[in-house]
Amino acid sequence: MYEKVCLARYNQDFSLCTNVTAYYADKTIQADANHFYFLSSIVLVLPSLFSTLALGAAADLWSIKVPLLIPFVGLILCTANYVIQTAYMSLSVYLLLISDAVFGICGGYISVISTTLSYGVKTTSTSRRSIRIAGIEGAIGLGGTIGYAISGTVREFK
Structure with missing residues (x-):
């Protein structure tokens, strides 16, 4: 940009x-x-x-x-x-x-996160909901971290 x-x-x-x-x-x-x-x-x-x-x-x-x-x-x-x-x-x-x-x-991004969490809640039993939501939020955090870490390297491959 x-x-x-x-x-x-x-x-x-x-x-x-x-x-x-x-x-x-x-x-x-x-x-x-x-x-x-x-x-x-x-x-x-x-x-x-x-x-x-x-x-x-x-x-x-x-x-x-x-x-x-x-x-x-x-x-x-x-x-x-x-x-x-x-x-x-x-x-x-x-x-x-x-x-x-x-x-x-x-x-x-608001809808991506909210609909993904909503889908996780609606399709999971009550006893496993917290595990499912923690997994979704962990994946979001991990993806953001990895994306930030490799973005400079990827940019160099012109």
């Missing part, structure tokens, strides 16, 4: 913007990136507040399976846009907001 902000700021200067240390020291790029992160958070969170309420009500009225799938479909569409944006770095950084809007409309 910093790279796309740098490219937008410096008229597609790939030689400058592929140098990570150069744009981390640039305060204008940092300011632009922080502004973009703020917009991204708003575009993701606001729609997800309302869609999560709708998905929760649908899960209570009907089967949990459809409300469980909707956030994951949104996540797949979101990821597809991120892949396109990564392949075509010259495209505007603001096109990344499309991903956040789609994922937010589909419920966002």
Whole structure:
């Protein structure tokens, strides 16, 4: 994301913007990136507040399976846009907001976690629910840790 902000700021200067240390020291790029992160958070969170309420009500009225799938479909569409944006770095950084809007409309991270936990509760006997929920939360924590740990290494494989 910093790279796309740098490219937008410096008229597609790939030689400058592929140098990570150069744009981390640039305060204008940092300011632009922080502004973009703020917009991204708003575009993701606001729609997800309302869609999560709708998905929760649908899960209570009907089967949990459809409300469980909707956030994951949104996540797949979101990821597809991120892949396109990564392949075509010259495209505007603001096109990344499309991903956040789609994922937010589909419920966002809030719905992924809540529907997954709801599914775990609805499909598990009372005596094993705490074990199931602990396993789900452990998997979320482990996945986040592993993703953070290997993200720098994966980025180097251009």
